[in-house]
Amino acid sequence: MEIKKYFLNLLLPEECILCGKIIIETANYYPICSSCEDLLKPVKGNICPGCGISLISEKKKCLRCRDSESNYLSNRSLFKYSGYIKEVIYQYKFNDRKNLSFYFAKKLSKVLIEQYSDSIIVPVPGRRIVKKDRGWEHIDLIGKILKHNYKLPIKKLLVRKGKKAQKTLSREKRAENLRKSIILREKIKSIPDSVVLIDDVFTTGTTVNECAGILKSAGVKEIYSLTIALD
Ligand SMILES: [Zn+2]
Ligand SMILES: [Zn+2]
DSSP states (O other), rough: HHHHHHHHHHHHOOOOOEEEEEOOOOOOOSOOOHHHHHHHOOSSSSSOOOTBBBSSSSOOHHHHHOOOOOSSSEEEEEEESSHHHHHHHHHHHHSSOOGGGHHHHHHHHHHHHHHOTTEEEEOOOOHHHHOOOOOOHHHHHHHHHOOOOOOBBBBOOOOEEEHOOOOOOOTTHHHHHHHEEEOOOOSOOOOOOOOEEEEEESSSSSSHHHHHHHHHHOOSSSEEEEEEEEO
16 A cells, blocks of 8 residues: 555655645655644643543533533543644545545554543444445544554444434334434444544534443443544
8 A cells, every 4th residue: 555655656746635735745644744734733731621622720610511411431642623733624524635534544543542442433424325425424534544544443333323224214213313313233242341543623512422322321321422523
């Protein structure tokens, strides 16, 4: 792959998505030059133990987490959803820059290895329509790289409901299902004790909480969330 990438670069020099400079390094598979990568600063300092948001005051939960109960123990995000990282995520999700998946997988893998080594990694399932339209889905692809390049334990325990399945259900069941867009995958052999959900942007935490609720009912004891950015 490395050699293939090198020759590809010769044929088609890649520009950094942030500054436009031609990338000479061939070690990375993603279109961000090393100077721009240095500008992508991770979340640091005092954070809310619940959602991971930066706090000004010390050691207390943020207002939102103080007032609400969640099905997951905590969320941690690599970055604050602003500035350069917002652009990188935009390019990845909406401008089809598929190879940025290598950048996100690299960043997530570091934290997963250091902090969540006892947990099974479960990607938050993406929208089926996205996968159908372009053949890949952003979190699913990152999961594949984490599994194959970093040898991390990934299990796709959750799925988005398909439209087809809906048709065979009763009216009541259909209405109930409409409220739940994510369900537990069928025929799962074993339920892990500890899970870390991975997703792109943590905004209100609703999706993560929905996923965590399903896993909790299925018997998972500890559920964490790790996301690329926090909005
Ligand atoms: Zn650059
Ligand atoms: Zn919080």
